[in-house]
Amino acid sequence: MARPSVIDGYLSELGSRLRGPAPVRADLLSEARDGLVDAAEGYQAAGLSEPAAQRRAVADFGPVAVVAREYQGELAVAHAVRTLRVLLLVIALGDLVWLVDRFVWSTARSGTDAPAPGWYLVAAQAGDMTAAAIALGVVAVLVGSRWLYRTGMSSVVVGRLVGAFTVGALGTYVFCVLTLVVATALRDLVEPAQPVPVVSAGVAAAAGPGAVVVVAWLVVQTRRCLDVASG
Amino acid sequence: MKSDVLRGHLDGLLLATLDGCQLHGYAIIEALQVRSGGALDLPTGTVYPALRRLEHAGYVHSEWSTVSGRQRRTYRLTRAGQRALAQERMAWREFTSAIEGVLGGGTWPVRA
Incomplete structure (x- = not known):
């Protein structure tokens, strides 16, 4: 050898x-x-x-520069696809935690709470719809990337396109999460919160730090997507 | 042959090389050079990303296997790859037939 x-x-x-x-x-x-x-x-x-x-x-x-460019395209796609899969999981888990918390809350305090203000409902629904749209977009990109390759597009171009979508999706999702957090804080300022059911407080206590870590991770991945796609 | 000319046909060339056989990367490069009589001259390092691209497109499938006592990533055509190859061949025949009609040096048809 x-x-x-x-x-x-x-x-x-x-x-x-x-x-x-x-x-x-x-x-x-x-x-x-x-x-x-x-x-x-x-x-x-x-x-x-x-x-x-x-x-x-x-x-x-x-030449190393020529070969590295081709290989970097492959890596950009791999990085973006991995990040999009995790984002899909994060959105699904976020919805699951929200549903559990809502169920616990409504069971414990049925009929005793004042309805949430209209502006808060609008913000919450806009956040939900945007997250759903992001999830659908992620699925479309994961499935559609095969079609992009079949058009004869190079990995470098596919990597940049998928990377750009990933940055947009991550940024939008982080914005949604932060908007909901700020909206909830404002609502509690305007209308002081009622005592929180014990189980619901437990769900929030468990999910809260995890959510902070996930949001921080998403911000880091957004930055990495830009680095990897720009090669 | 210039590598930028080849690049536009690389996908079809790779699919044709894998037609009916399972090969690792270097064997594919060797087969390309042998079949073209050494005329196909492009950086061999660009063939591997091209194979990955064809895999993402669903045209080839790859797996690590033992070849001559060494672990190699080997590639084979999928059904979609066979269909894509058939289309590439048909498009190539139409293209060469049309170009041959003009550049081939035969007599021009008489205008009615």
Whole structure:
């Protein structure tokens, strides 16, 4: 087997230019190494010395900048798709927690609360509808990305399109969550909150810190999507 | 042959190379070069992302398998890939037939 010094140097430089999910990056580099080693072995079998064979294999593979651009497109798509799947899960879990809390609240305090102010209901419904629209959009993009590839679009362009959608979806969802939090705080200021049912307070106490972590994670992923897609 | 000319046909070339067989990346590159008599000359590093793109499109399926005692990612056509290849071939025949009619050097049809 060829000594991989030249090949290692090439792969190291290629790897240093790539950003994205580590498993996908490792998989791409592993396949690239296989191809380079195969090519070098072929040139050695044809009579070249080991260093010359490796240099020839690396030259055939292409300039690092050109190859890295193609690989980065693949990584941008992988990162965006992974983030969109998590966002879909977050939206579903958020709705589930909200439904549980609402059920507990309505069971414990049936008929005793004053109705929420109209502006709060509008804000809450707008948030719900936007989250639902984001979820539908995410599903459409996850399914539709195959169609984009079938049009012959390069991974670089698909990566930028899906990455841009992901940034928009994440940003909009974070805005919705924060709007609902602010609206709830304002409502409680205008109309001091009634004593909260114990179980409902428990749900809020459990979900609250988790929600803060999730929102922070979404903000970080939004930033990473921009980095990875811009390559 | 210039790589920018090849790039527009790369998907069809890769699908044709995988027609009826399962190959790993380097074997696909070798087959492309052998079948073209060495005329196909593009950076081999761009073939691997192209294969991944075809996989995302649902035209090829890949899996890690042992080839000659080493773990390799091997690719094979899916049904959708076979249909896409058939369409690529038909479009190519129509294209070459039309271009041949003009550039082929035959006699021009007499205008009625």
